[in-house]
Amino acid sequence: MTTAAEKLISRLRFLALKNILCQPVSWFDLPKCSTGHLITRLARDAPLIKSVTGLRIGQVVTSFMTLAAALSIAFIYGWKLAIILLFAAPLLFASASHQASLIRKNQTRDSALMDEAGKLASECIQNIKTVQALGKEHSFLKLYCNYLLVPFEENMKQALVYGITFAFSQMVVYIMYAAAFRFGGYLIGIEEMVPSEVFRVFFALSFCATALGNNSAYYQDFTKAKVAARNIFELITVKSDVDPMSDYGVKPDIKGKITFRNVKFCYPNRESISVLDNLNLTISPGETIAIVGGSGCGKSTIVSLIERFYTPNSGEILIDDADIRVMNLAYLRSVIGLVGQEPVLFDCSLKENILYGAIALRKPIMDHEIIKAAKMANIHDFIASLPQGYETYCGENGTQLSGGQKQRIAIARALVRDPKILILDEATSALDNENEKIVQASLNKARIGRTTIVIAHRLSTIKAADKIAVLDQGKIIEIGTPEELEQSDGFYYKLIKGQQI
Ligand SMILES: Nc1ncnc2c1ncn2[C@@H]1O[C@H](COP(=O)(O)OP(=O)(O)OP(=O)(O)O)[C@@H](O)[C@H]1O
Numbered sequence: 119m120t121t122a123a124e125k126l127i128s129r130l131r132f133l134a135l136k137n138i139l140c141q142p143v144s145w146f147d148l149p150k151c152s153t154g155h156l157i158t159r160l161a162r163d164a165p166l167i168k169s170v171t172g173l174r175i176g177q178v179v180t181s182f183m184t185l186a187a188a189l190s191i192a193f194i195y196g197w198k199l200a201i202i203l204l205f206a207a208p209l210l211f212a213s214a215s216h217q218a219s220l221i222r223k224n225q226t227r228d229s230a231l232m233d234e235a236g237k238l239a240s241e242c243i244q245n246i247k248t249v250q251a252l253g254k255e256h257s258f259l260k261l262y263c264n265y266l267l268v269p270f271e272e273n274m275k276q277a278l279v280y281g282i283t284f285a286f287s288q289m290v291v292y293i294m295y296a297a298a299f300r301f302g303g304y305l306i307g308i309e310e311m312v313p314s315e316v317f318r319v320f321f322a323l324s325f326c327a328t329a330l331g332n333n334s335a336y337y338q339d340f341t342k343a344k345v346a347a348r349n350i351f352e353l354i355t356v357k358s359d360v361d362p363m364s365d366y367g368v369k370p371d372i373k374g375k376i377t378f379r380n381v382k383f384c385y386p387n388r389e390s391i392s393v394l395d396n397l398n399l400t401i402s403p404g405e406t407i408a409i410v411g412g413s414g415c416g417k418s419t420i421v422s423l424i425e426r427f428y429t430p431n432s433g434e435i436l437i438d439d440a441d442i443r444v445m446n447l448a449y450l451r452s453v454i455g456l457v458g459q460e461p462v463l464f465d466c467s468l469k470e471n472i473l474y475g476a477i478a479l480r481k482p483i484m485d486h487e488i489i490k491a492a493k494m495a496n497i498h499d500f501i502a503s504l505p506q507g508y509e510t511y512c513g514e515n516g517t518q519l520s521g522g523q524k525q526r527i528a529i530a531r532a533l534v535r536d537p538k539i540l541i542l543d544e545a546t547s548a549l550d551n552e553n554e555k556i557v558q559a560s561l562n563k564a565r566i567g568r569t570t571i572v573i574a575h576r577l578s579t580i581k582a583a584d585k586i587a588v589l590d591q592g593k594i595i596e597i598g599t600p601e602e603l604e605q606s607d608g609f610y611y612k613l614i615k616g617q618q619i
């Protein structure tokens with residue numbers, strides 16, 4: 119039973135996480151799907167289910183068998199005396215189900231509040247530097263206490279109700295004993311039963327009471343587990359319209375042409391605001407295009423759509439004339455090397471972090487390839503100077519590295535997979551001028567033979583592109599070579615003059 123329970127819980131956790139990982143990015147934008155909520159659910163709900171499986175089921179089966187045996191003995195040896203139980207059982211059952219209904223009500227409310235508390239705790243621990251720099255420790259603690267306070271106060275009130283219900287059920291048991299003794303004495307007096315039979319029935323009845331008590335305790339845990347199971351099954355059964363783990367979809371040879379055709383898009387959680395409005399853009403294979411525009415004009419959104427983190431509301435995105443919706447998702451992502459605005463590193467060695475870029479392709483990567491990628495990203499010398507070199511741990515989310523070092527590791531991670539399409543979304547923004555020049559020179563070499571999309575604010579980075587597209591209010595308003603745009607006296611020209619990029 120215990121083995122089965124352990125397997126069940128691992129499997130539930132595995133299936134829940136598997137389904138979470140298959141969800142589209144838009145799902146994670148929902149308030150109830152924040153990191154804190156999901157982690158709290160996985161950590162809290164699975165053990166609650168465990169508490170009613172395994173050994174506990176064994177105990178309940180034992181209790182039912184005891185109850186059946188004791189009832190048979192009681193009725194065989196003295197049905198008149200045993201009939202007392204028929205008065206006590208409904209009262210015991212009513213008190214147990216009343217407790218269970220209270221638990222059910224509390225559990226649903228408490229788990230919602232605990233999800234909020236978990237979200238808050240994970241948010242402030244993840245952003246501990248910002249919390250401390252802003253001196254927000256007290257306000258976070260206060261908020262956390264508020265989440266804990268409501269269930270605490272309610273549970274204190276209900277503890278009284280539990281106490282009364284428990285006292286009542288105990289009272290019923292003792293009254294039953296007293297009644298059994300009195301009635302048993304009477305039956306011996308009128309010579310209907312002999313003392314040994316009365317004691318047999320009496321002990322059988324006390325076994326019945328213990329079994330009922332055990333089962334009512336189980337019923338309460340079962341009520342809690344039911345709420346927890348509903349939460350876990352919600353995570354397991356939620357449907358996703360994309361699945362990066364499925365084999366569905368075509369895997370064509372990719373040269374690197376990217377086409378946006380009449381693409382309209384708004385974020386699912388902000389449907390009233392159109393981010394891309396009939397966007398048309400063609401990027402030829404091997405071409406480097408810089409996308410520029412004011413903050414919030416939709417540059418990173420273009421990247422998210424190419425990666426299929428989101429799906430356009432209308433229009434289509436083609437890679438080499440194949441709609442990305444019919445392509446195998448894992449394959450599509452494996453041909454793209456993405457360095458985002460805020461590079462994310464994992465809590466493992468620098469080597470493993472760079473290797474993460476290659477895992478999706480499932481081909482072994484040699485050490486010299488890792489070093490080559492690190493050299494291209496201008497991070498090799500730094501890594502080599504560390505006492506543990508490539509085996510150095512970078513801490514959770516790279517906390518033991520500077521912002522520029524993190525960006526360079528992320529660039530090495532994108533380059534090690536030798537992608538057909540390289541996307542650099544402000545990938546060098548945290549580098550100083552000196553490092554930026556070196557990394558830029560390497561990237562200029564790295565982009566040969568691959569389609570590159572660069573989103574940057576630095577003029578030096580943008581000027582190195584073959585083509586510049588100016589984005590404004592979700593539309594391309596200018597497109598051409600840097601020289602053409604400089605002469606056109608348009609938006610780009612004004613941006614340069616105003617030094618806004
Ligand atoms: N997950 C999201 N949910 C809802 N709206 C979003 C989301 N991500 C971005 N937006 C909104 O979409 C618009 C475009 O955002 P995007 O990140 O593409 O801008 P950007 O051009 O890359 O800006 P920046 O140069 O400042 O990084 C913004 O108005 C932003 O507020």
